[in-house]
Amino acid sequence: MKPLLAYEVREPGEGHCVIAFATNNATARREGGNELDCSFNEVESCNRRPQFDQYAPGPVPKTVLIKHGWWFECHHCSRRVNGDMPQEVEGEGEEHEHLEVVTEGDAVYCSHSCVMVEFVERRAQKSAQAALIEFFSVKYPDCKIGSIWVSRAPLQGRDRLGHAQALLYFRFPGAQHDATFTFGEDCMRISPDDRPAFYAWRDIKMPPTEAT
Numbered sequence: 001m002k003p004l005l006a007y008e009v010r011e012p013g014e015g016h017c018v019i020a021f022a023t024n025n026a027t028a029r030r031e032g033g034n035e036l037d038c039s040f041n042e043v044e045s046c047n048r049r050p051q052f053d054q055y056a057p058g059p060v061p062k063t064v065l066i067k068h069g070w071w072f073e074c075h076h077c078s079r080r081v082n083g084d085m086p087q088e089v090e091g092e093g094e095e096h097e098h099l100e101v102v103t104e105g106d107a108v109y110c111s112h113s114c115v116m117v118e119f120v121e122r123r124a125q126k127s128a129q130a131a132l133i134e135f136f137s138v139k140y141p142d143c144k145i146g147s148i149w150v151s152r153a154p155l156q157g158r159d160r161l162g163h164a165q166a167l168l169y170f171r172f173p174g175a176q177h178d179a180t181f182t183f184g185e186d187c188m189r190i191s192p193d194d195r196p197a198f199y200a201w202r203d204i205k206m207p208p209t210e211a212t
């Protein structure tokens with residue numbers, strides 16, 4: 001069997017790269033292109049990178065890629081994380097003692113504090129989701145909860161656009177479509193088709209239909 005070799009495959013748009021392991025350039029180009037969401041012909045370049053051969057069949061650890069000049073966005077604050085990060089920041093006169101390349105699973109962070117804040121926010125989001133489900137199911141036990149969506153940072157209040165933070169999609173008895181409940185708002189959004197079922201469910205008298 002031919003050994004797997006490392007190739008760096010680059011897409012033309014934003015210059016994103018992946019390392020593909022394959023026995024030949026054409027296969028690497030195709031597989032790397034797939035991973036980058038571009039076709040064989042769209043791939044900008046596909047070059048051998050023997051320094052990564054030892055990591056076949058991949059993935060190459062991100063810390064190793066960073067040592068070889070790659071950069072990633074911090075999973076929490078989106079700062080550009082690379083090997084020269086502290087020096088670059090120092091050049092810009094920003095505080096840099098805390099900056100350090102930290103990897104956790106597949107994620108790259110610029111500092112331990114970003115790892116921590118990400119962790120705390122995720123925990124907060126999870127508990128906000130659980131609280132939303134609990135709140136809704138106690139209040140409307142006869143509904144079937146579909147999915148929920150809680151914005152990333154329930155601790156930070158509404159986002160800049162004033163978007164709601166906690167939504168829950170559900171079916172009330174007799175409904176054909178999902179309805180939306182927004183936490184903290186006094187109304188529900190329902191499909192027009194489901195209006196009769198909604199009025200029946202809430203025990204509201206149907207508004208009289210206009211005589212024509």
Ligand SMILES: [Zn+2]
Binds near residue numbers: 074078110
């Ligand atoms: Zn960060």
